[in-house]
Amino acid sequence: MKSLVLATELAKLDEHAQSIANIPPLCLMESAGLLIYQNWKPYLAKDDRLVFLCGGGNNGGDALVVSRYAFQDGFTNQLLIFIGKRISDSSAIHRSVANAYGLPILKAEETELSVLASELAQAAWIIDGLMGIGLKGSLGGLTASLVDAANRSKARTLSIDVPSGLGDEIACTETMIHADVTVTMGSLKRSMFHPATRSACGTIVCVNPSFPPFLLERVPQAAQLCDRKAFLPKLDSSEYKNSRAHVGIFGGSTSYTGAVRLSAKACFATRAGLVSLYCDPEVFNLAATSSPSVMVKVYEGQPIPAFGALLVGPGWGPGREDLLTTLFATGQSMVLDADGLRAYASLLAQGLRPQHGPLILTPHLGELKTLLDGFYGAKQDTQSPDSFFASIQDLAKQLGVTLVVKSSLVHIVDEKGRVVVIEGNNPSLGVAGSGDVLCGVIAALLAKYQDCWFAALEGSLIHQEAGRLAKSAYGYYDSEALLAILGKAVQEAEH
Numbered sequence: 415m416k417s418l419v420l421a422t423e424l425a426k427l428d429e430h431a432q433s434i435a436n437i438p439p440l441c442l443m444e445s446a447g448l449l450i451y452q453n454w455k456p457y458l459a460k461d462d463r464l465v466f467l468c469g470g471g472n473n474g475g476d477a478l479v480v481s482r483y484a485f486q487d488g489f490t491n492q493l494l495i496f497i498g499k500r501i502s503d504s505s506a507i508h509r510s511v512a513n514a515y516g517l518p519i520l521k522a523e524e525t526e527l528s529v530l531a532s533e534l535a536q537a538a539w540i541i542d543g544l545m546g547i548g549l550k551g552s553l554g555g556l557t558a559s560l561v562d563a564a565n566r567s568k569a570r571t572l573s574i575d576v577p578s579g580l581g582d583e584i585a586c587t588e589t590m591i592h593a594d595v596t597v598t599m600g601s602l603k604r605s606m607f608h609p610a611t612r613s614a615c616g617t618i619v620c621v622n623p624s625f626p627p628f629l630l631e632r633v634p635q636a637a638q639l640c641d642r643k644a645f646l647p648k649l650d651s652s653e654y655k656n657s658r659a660h661v662g663i664f665g666g667s668t669s670y671t672g673a674v675r676l677s678a679k680a681c682f683a684t685r686a687g688l689v690s691l692y693c694d695p696e697v698f699n700l701a702a703t704s705s706p707s708v709m710v711k712v713y714e715g716q717p718i719p720a721f722g723a724l725l726v727g728p729g730w731g732p733g734r735e736d737l738l739t740t741l742f743a744t745g746q747s748m749v750l751d752a753d754g755l756r757a758y759a760s761l762l763a764q765g766l767r768p769q770h771g772p773l774i775l776t777p778h779l780g781e782l783k784t785l786l787d788g789f790y791g792a793k794q795d796t797q798s799p800d801s802f803f804a805s806i807q808d809l810a811k812q813l814g815v816t817l818v819v820k821s822s823l824v825h826i827v828d829e830k831g832r833v834v835v836i837e838g839n840n841p842s843l844g845v846a847g848s849g850d851v852l853c854g855v856i857a858a859l860l861a862k863y864q865d866c867w868f869a870a871l872e873g874s875l876i877h878q879e880a881g882r883l884a885k886s887a888y889g890y891y892d893s894e895a896l897l898a899i900l901g902k903a904v905q906e907a908e909h
Contacts, residue, residue: 447479470498475505477543482742574886658687670729680854722861727754759788847893
């Protein structure tokens with residue numbers, strides 16, 4: 415696991431490196447610039463046109479150090495664009511160095527925007543040293559215009575620390591640089607891992623610009639990034655269908671017959687021994703004939719037997735609030751997905767808080783909004799990184815659930831406040847039915863191990879690995895192909 419931290423905490427670390435460890439700010443800047451350049455250099459070609467956007471703060475100074483190392487290494491086709499009237503002491507020194515080197519410089523405030531935009535359009539690389547982690551409000555004025563021009567350019571972009579315009583408290587809809595590479599200092603920033611900001615960071619490289627380890631270790635975690643593969647205990651050789659766990663699925667309707675089939679097959683591929691499906695009478699014949707391994711039944715108010723876990727909602731259709739309340743009342747471990755989530759949101763909107771057993775919710779972003787609005791009774795702001803993370807943490811705490819929030823990332827949150835992010839970076843998984851496969855994986859693990867956190871985390875990692883294997887094997891694919899390779903991903907997770 416890697417730490418995700420708040421920008422304010424990293425700003426304190428920078429101050430403490432100077433005040434406690436007595437490291438001069440120029441040394442920190444020199445180290446940062448060298449590390450940035452070393453990580454960026456492999457991307458460069460000798461004739462690349464490099465345009466540096468240098469703000470007045472320390473990010474601008476870092477950019478100037480990068481410029482100097484690149485120049486000395488033969489990358490001399492450079493232009494420096496200076497912006498800002500408030501110049502930090504360290505940045506002022508490096509501006510004077512750039513002048514002494516005779517590097518071409520444009521002062522943004524004294525240059526026509528059309529000229530600046532033209533220079534950015536002709537660049538091979540734009541180096542974003544405009545704003546750092548101390549940004550408190552959205553970009554405006556000339557800075558915002560430069561960012562817009564940089565984003566319009568066909569050039570690739572390197573951002574220093576964070577893409578300019580990105581901040582913990584700043585809405586992701588505001589203007590920000592869209593980087594191809596971001597070299598960040600000290601620790602990964604939590605603000606990079608909002609569902610709508612991660613892509614703006616491109617490839618993220620984390621370096622340590624001489625922050626002392628004893629200070630870096632004190633920086634509190636705001637979340638964690640899980641960068642490992644899934645881990646599952648091997649099944650004992652004596653396991654058989656009854657001991658491998660039994661999943662009961664409530665789902666399927668005349669409009670959505672495929673979802674439960676995908677979920678059921680995913681349960682089997684994740685080592686469940688038995689799967690029972692309770693469906694509407696209208697789809698009984700279809701479900702019974704299309705899934706011979708699944709025991710298919712019609713629910714007509716009969717007592718619900720004990721299962722390892724219930725999976726509720728795939729393809730369920732609307733109007734299921736009463737049945738969901740009945741299922742909650744059993745106290746059984748449950749994974750709630752799709753229409754089950756919408757039924758739960760409807761109960762919450764009515765002011766009802768049904769008691770439940772161990773519960774995992776697996777919403778995509780639209781379903782998350784429905785849950786938040788249903789529970790809080792008003793539109794919830796999730797546009798900034800701070801508000802997004804606060805919302806999902808509070809919802810998990812208030813409802814007593816484990817959340818698996820699905821987007822290009824996966825955010826897993828429990829009622830204790832733990833937050834883990836899993837990087838997807840695999841758009842091939844964004845296909846109809848992928849979520850039905852995921853909830854089946856999680857339900858099978860919950861049925862076997864009776865641990866919501868384990869099932870949510872390891873299930874999500876298995877799903878991601880299956881996506882990587884499917885992409886390698888097929889390129890793009892449908893969820894049937896994903897299912898075909900899921901068992902291999904599960905087997906690879908066994909230790």
